[in-house]
Amino acid sequence: MAFFDFLHIFTDLFNSISKAWKKLSPEVKDALVHGSGVISIINEHLQDTPEGVFEIIEQKFPKLTKEKLSGALNQVADKLKVAQDTTDADLFTTIKNLQTYFSGLEGKFWEGAASTTSQLLSIAFSPDDTPFAKVALFIEYVYRKKVKKQLEN
Numbered sequence: 001m002a003f004f005d006f007l008h009i010f011t012d013l014f015n016s017i018s019k020a021w022k023k024l025s026p027e028v029k030d031a032l033v034h035g036s037g038v039i040s041i042i043n044e045h046l047q048d049t050p051e052g053v054f055e056i057i058e059q060k061f062p063k064l065t066k067e068k069l070s071g072a073l074n075q076v077a078d079k080l081k082v083a084q085d086t087t088d089a090d091l092f093t094t095i096k097n098l099q100t101y102f103s104g105l106e107g108k109f110w111e112g113a114a115s116t117t118s119q120l121l122s123i124a125f126s127p128d129d130t131p132f133a134k135v136a137l138f139i140e141y142v143y144r145k146k147v148k149k150q151l152e153n
């Protein structure tokens with residue numbers, strides 16, 4: 001019985017987040033979905049060419065421009081020190097660097113790195129006044145309730 005009480009906590013949490021989601025601005029919603037979705041696509045296509053990964057991103061997120069994606073991914077790769085001397089790398093080099101980075105991780109470390117990278121990318125896409133705590137709070141909800149469904153289609 002205690003186990004089901006414990007699970008009830010997560011249901012309540014997701015219900016609360018679902019209500020709060022409705023109050024977010026469209027720009028923040030897009031930033032969260034794009035940040036989580038792009039990292040998910042990169043992680044699911046580690047063996048694909050960067051050009052192929054970009055085509056999938058373009059298909060799933062048509063509102064996300066190549067320039068915005070490139071700038072945001074470069075910021076994230078630079079902050080994570082994914083590769084050396086790639087501050088001005090082109091989009092495909094950055095995607096390849098992230099694929100290499102994620103390929104070297106497993107288990108909890110992979111999950112943690114994917115979550116952190118999704119949060120950082122969401123912040124890069126968000127309006128400047130968006131608090132990081134807001135992104136951190138919503139990222140798991142967004143992935144489970146918004147991104148997974150969109151990527152399955």
